[in-house]
Amino acid sequence: MSTTNMSPATSEPRPTYLSDYRPPAYRATHTELKFDLAPSSTRVTALLHLERHPDSSGERPLVLHGEKLSLQRIAIDGQELQEGEYRLDEETLTIEHAPDRLRLETEVDIDPASNTALQGLYVSNGMFCTQCEAEGFRRITFYPDRPDVMATFSTTLIGDQQQLPVLLSNGNPVERGELPNGKHFVTWEDPFPKPSYLFALVAGQLEKVEDRFTTMSGREVLLEIWVEPANIDKTEHAMRSLKAAMKWDEETYGREYDLDRFMIVAVDDFNMGAMENKGLNIFNSAAVLTHPHTATDAAFQRVEGVVAHEYFHNWSGNRVTCRDWFQLSLKEGFTVFRDQSFSADMNSAPVKRIEDVSFLRTAQFAEDAGPTAHPVRPDHYIEITNFYTLTIYEKGAEIVRMLRHLLGWETFRKGSDLYFERFDGQAVTIEDFVGCMAEVSGHDLDQFMRWYSQAGTPEIDAIGEYDYAKGEYRLTLRQRTPATPDQPDKQSLHIPVRVGLVGTKSGEDLTLTLENPEDQENLDKGGVLHLREEEQTFVFTGLNEAPIPSLLRGFSAPARLRFPYGRDDLAFLLKHDSDGFNRWDAGQRLAMLALEDLIAAHRNGVEKVMDPRVTEAFRGLLTTPTDDKAVLAEMLTLPSEAYIAEQQPVVDVDAIHAARTFVKQSLAGALRDEFLALYQANRSDAEYAPDAEQIAARSLKNVALSYLMSIEDDEGIALAGQQFEADHNMTDVRAALTLLVHSSRGDIADPALRAFGEKWAHDPLVMDQWFSLQVTRPQSDALDRVKYLMAHPAFSLKNPNRVRALIGAFVGQNRVNFHRLDGAGYELLADVVIELNKLNPEIAARIITPLTRWQRFDEERQALMKAQLERIRAEDLSPNVYEVVEKALA
Numbered sequence: 001m002s003t004t005n006m007s008p009a010t011s012e013p014r015p016t017y018l019s020d021y022r023p024p025a026y027r028a029t030h031t032e033l034k035f036d037l038a039p040s041s042t043r044v045t046a047l048l049h050l051e052r053h054p055d056s057s058g059e060r061p062l063v064l065h066g067e068k069l070s071l072q073r074i075a076i077d078g079q080e081l082q083e084g085e086y087r088l089d090e091e092t093l094t095i096e097h098a099p100d101r102l103r104l105e106t107e108v109d110i111d112p113a114s115n116t117a118l119q120g121l122y123v124s125n126g127m128f129c130t131q132c133e134a135e136g137f138r139r140i141t142f143y144p145d146r147p148d149v150m151a152t153f154s155t156t157l158i159g160d161q162q163q164l165p166v167l168l169s170n171g172n173p174v175e176r177g178e179l180p181n182g183k184h185f186v187t188w189e190d191p192f193p194k195p196s197y198l199f200a201l202v203a204g205q206l207e208k209v210e211d212r213f214t215t216m217s218g219r220e221v222l223l224e225i226w227v228e229p230a231n232i233d234k235t236e237h238a239m240r241s242l243k244a245a246m247k248w249d250e251e252t253y254g255r256e257y258d259l260d261r262f263m264i265v266a267v268d269d270f271n272m273g274a275m276e277n278k279g280l281n282i283f284n285s286a287a288v289l290t291h292p293h294t295a296t297d298a299a300f301q302r303v304e305g306v307v308a309h310e311y312f313h314n315w316s317g318n319r320v321t322c323r324d325w326f327q328l329s330l331k332e333g334f335t336v337f338r339d340q341s342f343s344a345d346m347n348s349a350p351v352k353r354i355e356d357v358s359f360l361r362t363a364q365f366a367e368d369a370g371p372t373a374h375p376v377r378p379d380h381y382i383e384i385t386n387f388y389t390l391t392i393y394e395k396g397a398e399i400v401r402m403l404r405h406l407l408g409w410e411t412f413r414k415g416s417d418l419y420f421e422r423f424d425g426q427a428v429t430i431e432d433f434v435g436c437m438a439e440v441s442g443h444d445l446d447q448f449m450r451w452y453s454q455a456g457t458p459e460i461d462a463i464g465e466y467d468y469a470k471g472e473y474r475l476t477l478r479q480r481t482p483a484t485p486d487q488p489d490k491q492s493l494h495i496p497v498r499v500g501l502v503g504t505k506s507g508e509d510l511t512l513t514l515e516n517p518e519d520q521e522n523l524d525k526g527g528v529l530h531l532r533e534e535e536q537t538f539v540f541t542g543l544n545e546a547p548i549p550s551l552l553r554g555f556s557a558p559a560r561l562r563f564p565y566g567r568d569d570l571a572f573l574l575k576h577d578s579d580g581f582n583r584w585d586a587g588q589r590l591a592m593l594a595l596e597d598l599i600a601a602h603r604n605g606v607e608k609v610m611d612p613r614v615t616e617a618f619r620g621l622l623t624t625p626t627d628d629k630a631v632l633a634e635m636l637t638l639p640s641e642a643y644i645a646e647q648q649p650v651v652d653v654d655a656i657h658a659a660r661t662f663v664k665q666s667l668a669g670a671l672r673d674e675f676l677a678l679y680q681a682n683r684s685d686a687e688y689a690p691d692a693e694q695i696a697a698r699s700l701k702n703v704a705l706s707y708l709m710s711i712e713d714d715e716g717i718a719l720a721g722q723q724f725e726a727d728h729n730m731t732d733v734r735a736a737l738t739l740l741v742h743s744s745r746g747d748i749a750d751p752a753l754r755a756f757g758e759k760w761a762h763d764p765l766v767m768d769q770w771f772s773l774q775v776t777r778p779q780s781d782a783l784d785r786v787k788y789l790m791a792h793p794a795f796s797l798k799n800p801n802r803v804r805a806l807i808g809a810f811v812g813q814n815r816v817n818f819h820r821l822d823g824a825g826y827e828l829l830a831d832v833v834i835e836l837n838k839l840n841p842e843i844a845a846r847i848i849t850p851l852t853r854w855q856r857f858d859e860e861r862q863a864l865m866k867a868q869l870e871r872i873r874a875e876d877l878s879p880n881v882y883e884v885v886e887k888a889l890a
């Protein structure tokens with residue numbers, strides 16, 4: 001009949017504003033869907049039970065979203081609509097005069113096989129699957145596709161019995177049967193009202209592993225993980241993680257699972273990590289499949305975290321969902337906080353914190369300081385998929401963590417209970433969440449709400465003064481948030497600052513007594529200082545030795561904290577701080593001071609000299625027995641090039657690389673025997689287990705090996721070769737192979753690389769690693785390798801994991817080569833963005849990120865990067881890429 005949205009949009013995309021929010025004119029109460037599945041033409045029949053929303057004025061028409069749908073039939077209450085009784089454009093279907101209650105029937109045809117954007121219904125390796133968040137459902141059928149419309153769903157899937165033996169959707173299967181022409185069907189019913197973004201279907205040749213979980217009220221839940229047959233031996237860890245997550249959420253938050261069945265499906269082509277569809281989570285196979293021979297420890301831990309994250313969404317996201325997409329962090333920030341806490345409980349808590357904070361301080365702080373900076377609750381967007389960001393997720397999680405600090409766990413838990421009870425089955429706002437926290441605690445959280453509305457990373461400048469005669473320490477904190485695009489002036493934030501005072505004589509935490517009773521009360525309640533003013537002084541009394549302050553312990557707020565620490569102070573904290581996170585941070589700060597000197601020396605062409613205090617600190621770490629190997633491995637890891645760059649006013653990629661390499665080689669030279677001993681002490685032939693103890697030993701061993709390899713020590717090279725050959729587990733194999741490939745010893749690396757590539761040619765997740773470890777090689781031939789590998793038959797721009805493994809790894813982790821002064825790295829990325837803009841706009845708009853950070857570099861590089869952005873801008877752009885490029889060039 002008619003076709004919508006088949007031509008590219010010609011006008012400039014327009015933003016959506018939070019302030020324009022209005023309840024929908026109509027809501028759907030029950031939705032019946034029927035899919036007749038065929039790759040190039042799937043017929044979708046929808047029967048929507050619609051009624052006028054009580055809050056809507058009687059005037060407004062019925063507007064349904066729909067994109068790339070070919071409408072075949074439309075009827076209201078059984079009456080066919082004639083042309084003229086409805087209006088179609090590229091994004092909507094409008095019915096001007098609809099009754100207050102109606103049953104709307106539509107039939108549309110869609111083309112899953114050519115859906116390379118991977119939103120809506122698409123085909124991945126012959127398997128049908130969906131991705132509907134945020135606005136993908138409108139590519140499946142005409143619908144009020146917004147999260148504040150919640151309906152029960154009944155879904156019938158029809159497919160070829162041979163090609164599509166497994167047919168899955170949300171909820172419970174209620175009917176199945178055979179049909180003519182070799183087809184069959186299954187009908188699923190989901191009794192929980194849900195927004196369309198949580199709809200899912202999967203159809204294909206899949207196998208499952210199943211298990212059971214008994215909930216705290218004694219109900220038995222069937223757990224199924226569905227995968228392609230070849231992956232059936234890679235599900236054990238995900239299943240174990242799922243059961244642990246279900247138990248943890250009962251014990252920690254009192255949240256029980258609701259349906260009788262919980263399913264996870266692994267797919268190879270997926271834009272993100274995973275999706276929390278009600279009862280049918282769909283996962284990127286990289287976030288679910290593990291096997292000791294194919295996945296590293298990091299991958300095992302990621303799977304544990306993502307499985308938990310998606311499961312936790314069943315409450316924080318599904319039962320209580322978002323009113324509109326500006327509230328995205330309501331579900332994501334809270335759920336990331338929940339999954340971080342879960343992983344901390346399952347593994348080493350300080351290491352989990354160190355990893356999360358490192359990620360935040362490198363990547364999210366950079367986002368907050370760049371042209372795409374936005375508040376945790378943005379007030380406008382052009383393309384919502386561009387807002388699944390580190391700010392919404394990671395900074396959002398930090399805000400929830402701060403609430404926990406301010407309230408203390410027990411009160412926070414009360415607030416969480418109130419939130420889930422009061423808003424169960426509803427679509428709500430961030431005010432609703434914070435309001436519950438205020439209500440149960442009696443705290444005034446109005447100022448705290450600025451964390452959601454103000455973009456940018458606050459800076460805290462601290463100074464301290466000890467008065468020996470009075471036994472007093474005066475700590476003055478000044479806060480300031482730098483301007484961000486659209487927000488020139490910032491207001492003071494309510495910042496929880498956890499502190500300790502470490503006695504310089506005893507090395508022990510001194511008792512904290514505050515002069516001001518209100519400060520003392522806050523400290524007693526949540527263990528933190530409340531910084532609310534632009535400048536505040538906290539006076540600690542009754543001290544009988546001079547202290548060194550340990551500030552922002554556990555990284556109690558997402559801020560940049562500066563304090564004029566001397567190097568000896570840092571070496572002291574590194575030894576004595578009782579806060580594991582700050583002990584690590586003291587080491588990082590000490591290393592940073594040395595690195596800054598060396599960066600300056602490199603720029604000035606002066607001979608580089610290693611700071612002996614860093615060497616001695618490392619010697620201390622290597623020679624003092626510890627029972628926390630996991631933390632030690634982190635302490636022995638130097639700040640990454642990306643983190644160092646974050647600290648520089650103008651990023652000098654070459655100087656950073658040279659300085660860091662110099663420090664690493666100096667340490668390796670001075671402490672060679674200690675590193676060798678550490679390596680030997682942490683070898684093990686025990687059967688692989690992804691448990692905290694083994695993971696810690698492996699990371700220590702591989703850190704030690706990386707030092708030895710940095711100086712291409714003969715024994716180190718021999719050990720790397722043996723570790724690769726021994727083929728004990730992927731963590732060790734990959735570490736050894738990476739170090740070899742990143743060395744100058746092609747004679748050993750090349751045959752190893754070839755053997756590895758041949759052995760694993762059939763396994764995409766291992767081949768992703770094979771691609772990544774080659775293109776992150778620091779040598780100057782890296783860009784040629786990227787080009788060579790892009791021509792490899794196993795490379796495809798249509799698979800997001802492969803794009804991330806090759807292009808993403810190169811532009812994100814190979815800074816010296818991506819930022820080559822001839823601009824070839826930038827040009828390559830622009831070429832990729834231009835291609836991806838047509839195939840998969842969401843991925844295109846993500847992979848472009850490094851180019852948008854041009855302001856941070858020298859003039860020469862700035863010009864080269866901007867030239868590539870201009871080149872991209874000249875293309876016929878998707879709204880996704882358009883929005884990012886416009887901001888970057890604004």
Ligand code: ZN
Pocket residue numbers: 309313331332335
């Ligand atoms: Zn999430």
